[in-house]
Amino acid sequence: MDTFLYMAGGLAVLSTVLVIASTSAVPALLYFIVSLLSNALIFYLFGAPFAAVLEVIIYAGAIMVLFIFVMMMLNLGSEAKRQERGWLQPRGWIGPVLLAAVLLGEIFFVLYRQDLPGGVAGVVGAKQVGMALFGPYFIAVELASLLLLAGLVGACHLAGKASEGEEKGEKRP
Amino acid sequence: MNAASGQFGLLLAAVLFCLGMVGVLVRRNVIFILLSIEIMLNAAGLAFVTAGALWRQPDGQVMFIFILAMAAAEVSLGLAIVVRLFYRFKTVDVDAAARMRG
Numbered sequence: 001m002d003t004f005l006y007m008a009g010g011l012a013v014l015s016t017v018l019v020i021a022s023t024s025a026v027p028a029l030l031y032f033i034v035s036l037l038s039n040a041l042i043f044y045l046f047g048a049p050f051a052a053v054l055e056v057i058i059y060a061g062a063i064m065v066l067f068i069f070v071m072m073m074l075n076l077g078s079e080a081k082r083q084e085r086g087w088l089q090p091r092g093w094i095g096p097v098l099l100a101a102v103l104l105g106e107i108f109f110v111l112y113r114q115d116l117p118g119g120v121a122g123v124v125g126a127k128q129v130g131m132a133l134f135g136p137y138f139i140a141v142e143l144a145s146l147l148l149l150a151g152l153v154g155a156c157h158l159a160g161k162a163s164e165g166e167e168k169g170e171k172r173p
Numbered sequence: 174m175n176a177a178s179g180q181f182g183l184l185l186a187a188v189l190f191c192l193g194m195v196g197v198l199v200r201r202n203v204i205f206i207l208l209s210i211e212i213m214l215n216a217a218g219l220a221f222v223t224a225g226a227l228w229r230q231p232d233g234q235v236m237f238i239f240i241l242a243m244a245a246a247e248v249s250l251g252l253a254i255v256v257r258l259f260y261r262f263k264t265v266d267v268d269a270a271a272r273m274r275g
Contacts, residue, residue, distance in 0.1 A: 124226070151245070
């Protein structure tokens with residue numbers, strides 16, 4: 001099991017280095033998704049399956065979709081079509097796909113060997129997390145919901161109507 | 174979960190955090206800066222989950238969930254600011270917005 005852990009950790013570091021060294025945005029996002037998936041595998045091996053699932057659903061799902069959505073919004077114009085054709089070339093996605101394939105093989109091995117991560121008593125499942133979340137951390141949950149509401153209101157305000165100068169697209173000195 | 178893998182997890186979190194910090198300091202593209210901030214938050218979450226797994230308590234995962242909520246709020250605000258920045262300056266280079274008007 002330690003071998004899988006070290007492999008996933010090395011994969012996370014490698015893909016993160018490729019994220020911050022990448023020149024174009026879409027391959028960087030793909031490498032970052034690989035990094036998040038290997039992080040999720042590490043969580044699973046640490047006996048935290050609920051955190052692993054949340055990592056995949058919220059980080060690699062929702063937050064990355066936001067990033068991709070904004071990048072598609074910013075890429076309007078004549079450049080966009082040529083750029084998208086470039087993204088479909090194999091050299092854009094072959095690296096992340098290979099790294100993700102390594103991760104996939106790793107999780108198949110882990111599931112096949114039926115290693116209970118962290119020993120029998122080591123798994124902290126969703127039930128315990130929920131009991132803690134709505135027990136002693138109840139106030140913090142309310143504060144987190146307020147924070148999300150504030151983020152929603154702020155994003156609505158910021159992305160709302162543009163002011164005078166911006167609509168004409170003039171550059172301010 | 175033994176002490177060696179706990180040490181490995183904390184070390185990995187430190188390395189990932191440093192990589193995210195290098196990304197914030199080096200890159201000038203605002204999308205990459207936001208991505209690097211996400212890397213740093215994720216590394217902090219990894220440290221929390223590792224510590225929680227070491228003590229076999231759910232508190233680490235609880236803190237990870239709070240970090241997740243905070244990251245979602247932060248990234249929605251940050252990307253709204255990116256959209257405004259792009260519409261005003263027609264670029265995603267943060268140095269274009271180095272001066273305030275006031």
